């Protein structure tokens with residue numbers, strides 16, 4: 001099988017870039033359907049409308065219903081057709097991008113992704129995670145092309161809630177280790193081929209950037225400062241992690257995250273927070289040499305390392321085994337690990353991760 005690398009056509013990141021959305025978007029269409037939350041309209045609606053209309057575009061704004069489900073994708077696709085939209089703009093967070101990508105794919109238009117947070121690696125990819133209307137993981141959908149443009153206003157990101165950016169670091173933390181697992185197992189990546197050296201290099205740079213700049217960026221963001229470390233982390237969370245996971249593959253960390261949807265008490269945790277715990281569990285499964293470094297990083301930036309921090313009080317073997325069984329489902333990515341994985345092995349790894357997390361927290365507070 002061939003090596004395949006895919007990416008968005010254009011990635012733009014910088015302070016104040018939201019005001020240039022219209023100038024960039026007019027390359028793709030004149031009648032954008034803007035998918036945005038009610039909160040997004042309040043915070044950015046006027047700015048976005050002004051930027052689009054002053055560039056000569058005639059936007060239609062539609063509020064997102066909160067879940068990236070097939071029902072919502074169908075509803076917005078119908079609306080896109082009725083309003084004769086020729087480009088879809090998804091502005092906000094992960095579920096909005098995933099919905100916007102799916103809508104653009106179904107009505108065959110360009111898609112522009114404008115994240116107002118750096119909480120996941122979803123913006124750059126040509127795939128969406130589809131949930132049931134009740135919020136349970138359903139499936140990955142793959143599209144014919146990546147977003148035409150991903151636009152990150154770093155000033156907007158720096159003002160977004162810190163916990164979301166830290167959560168993005170948790171999502172980015174998985175990228176290199178899942179890439180390495182896929183490389184070792186010669187797995188087929190989300191891009192539909194084998195791993196390129198380019199994707200491996202980006203995944204590695206993603207991890208190195210987190211280690212060198214993650215804690216510094218958190219500190220700067222606490223002071224409301226947009227430092228070079230913050231810019232590096234925005235890029236790591238979005239571009240490096242996005243290209244890395246898609247073209248180098250997913251493995252244990254995300255499968256374990258998906259399995260955790262079976263524990264309703266974790267639903268209030270963010271994607272990247274659960275992925276961070278999934279990453280630690282994967283490293284336990286591999287007995288990887290980076291385990292201590294990763295644990296320490298999570299404790300330092302405030303990513304959860306124990307079940308209790310994830311909101312789970314009852315972490316009995318039986319309950320954890322239920323999560324592990326889901327993580328090992330045929331349509332998930334645990335089978336990309338380079339050795340045989342059973343639900344029992346995964347459950348034991350998660351319990352060991354929890355125990356190591358407790359120890360790391362205790363050591364940290366000493």
Ligand SMILES: [Zn+2]
Pocket residue numbers: 120121171254271275
């Ligand atoms: Zn992710």
